Amino acid sequence: MKAIKKMFKSIGSFFSKIIDKIIVVPISKLILLINSKFGKPSKRFENWLSKSNTLLFISLIIAILIFVVIDQRILTYSESSAEVLPIKQVKVLYDEDNYVVEGIPENVDITLIGNKADLYIAKQSPTNEVVIDLWGLKPGTHKVDIEYDQLSSGIKYSINPSVATVVIHEKVSATKTLSVDLLNQDTLDERYIIDEVNLNNDSVVIKGAAYKVEQVATVKALVDVKNLPEFKLGEKIVVSSPLRAYDESGNVVDVEISPARVDVELLIDSPSKEVPIRVIPTGSVIYNMGISNLIVNGGSDTNVTLYGPTETLATIEYLPVYINVDGLSENTEFKINLEKPTGVKHMSLDNVTVNVMLSDDISNVDIENVGISRINLGSNFGVTPIDIDSVTVKLKGVTDIVENITADDVTAYVDLKGLGVGTHDVEIIVSGNDPRVEYSSSVLRMKVRIYEK
Secondary structure (H helix, E strand, C coil): CHHHHHHHHHHHHHHHHHHHHHHHHHHHHHHHHHHHHCCCCCHHHHHHHHCHHHHHHHHHHHHHHHHHHHHHHHHHHHCEEEEEEEEEEEEEECCCCCEEEECCCCEEEEEEEEEHHHHHHHHHCCCCCEEEECCCCCCEEEEEECEECCCCCCCEEEEECCEEEEEEEECEEEEEEEEEEEECHHHCCCCCEEEEEEECCCEEEEEECHHHHHHCCEEEEEEEHHHCCCCCCCCEEEEEEEEEEECCCCCECCCEEECCEEEEEEEEECCEEEEEEEEEEECCCCCCCEEEEEEEHHHCCCEEEEECCHHHHCCCCCEEEEEECCCCCCCEEEEEECCCCCCCCEECCCEEEEEEEEECCEEEEEEEEEEEEEECCCCCEEEEECCCCEEEEEEEEEHHHHCCCCHHHEEEEEECCCCCCEEEEEECEEEECCCCCEEEECCCEEEEEEEEC
C-alpha cells in the first residue's frame, strides 16, 4: 500500500513539475511583466498575487480553455465530410496495337466521403489512377465500369460518371503521301523567302478506325516559321516538325501517324533585283503644252530594289508609277505611294516624288505605215485583217522630243483575248517608248477574222 502511495506521489510530483514549468511559471512571468508596465503595484494587488492559490487558479482556467480548444478540434476532425478531388484523367487498359477505342470520358469527378482527419491524410497522399479495363473485350459497343482504388479503408468514394459507353474498333492502316504546310510565314522578314523545302521522308503510315482512315485526304508536316532556329541566308537548316492529318474540308482527323514527326530541310534566301522606276502619265496636259521632263526623287534615285521569288523577279523589267496629268497647266510635284507587283514581298522604296515639267514648245508628228500586231490569240487559232493592216500613229509633245522618235519607237496592236472563230471589230491600241509623248491612232478600230488552225 505504501508502495502504491509512493508511486502516485511520484506521478503527481512529475505532473506538478510539468504544469509548473509549462503553465505556472510562464504565466507568472507574464503577470509580473504586465504589472511592471503599469507602474508601482498596489498593496492589495500585490497581496492577492502573492497568494499561493492565485496562480494555480489562473493556470487551471487556462488549462481548461486549452483542453476545450483541443477537444473541439478533435471533434471537428472526427466529423464526417466529403471532398471532391481535382479532375482525373482516365487510363484505359486495352490492346493498343490492334484496337481503337472511342467514348472514353476525358475526365471524371471523384467524391471522397469520410471523417476530416482521414480526408486530410488522403488528400496529402498520392492519388491512384482512374482506370477502365477493356482487356478481353471484342470490337463493338460496351458499357464498362470506371474504377478507382482508394487505399484508405476509412474512406468511401463515388465517381461521376461511374459507367462509360465505349466503342471498340479494329485498327487499320494506310500509307499517305506527306506534304509541308508553312505556318506564320508573315513573321519572316519581308526580304527573305523560303526557297527550298525538302522532306527526309515523303510518306507516312496512318492508323485508326477504318472510317477515320478513309476520311484522311492529306497528311502535312507543320513548320512554324515563327519558331525557326537561327539561320544564315543561303544555308540549309533542319526543323523537326509534327504531323497532322486532314480531311477534304481541311478539318483535323484524329488518327495515329507513324512517325509522329519528320525532319524538314529549309533553304532561306533573299533574292533581289534592281529595276528602273518608269513614270507613266495618264490623261493629257493642257492642249497647248507638253511634258518636257519627268524627274523621280530629284533625279537622285530612279531605281528600286525588289525582293521576292526568283521566278517572279525574272518577269519584271521596270516598276510602273502612274500619275494623272489630265488638264495639267504648270509644273507640278506628285508624291506617289508605290504598289508592289504581284508576287513581290518587299521593295527598297515605299514612295517617290515625281516632278512633272511642262513646255509650250510643242509639235505634232505623224509616223505612217506602222504595222498592227496581234496579242493574246489562242494557240489553236489564226487571224487575218479584213480592212487594214497598218495605221498612222500621231505624236504630240515637246518639239525636240517628238522629232527624234522613229517607227521603231512606236507600237500598234489589237488585243484578241477571249475571242473565238468569226469576224470581230476590235480597238487599235498604240504606245511608245517615251512616256512624255502622247500617242494616238489615225484609225480607232479595225475588223479581223479569226479561224481555227
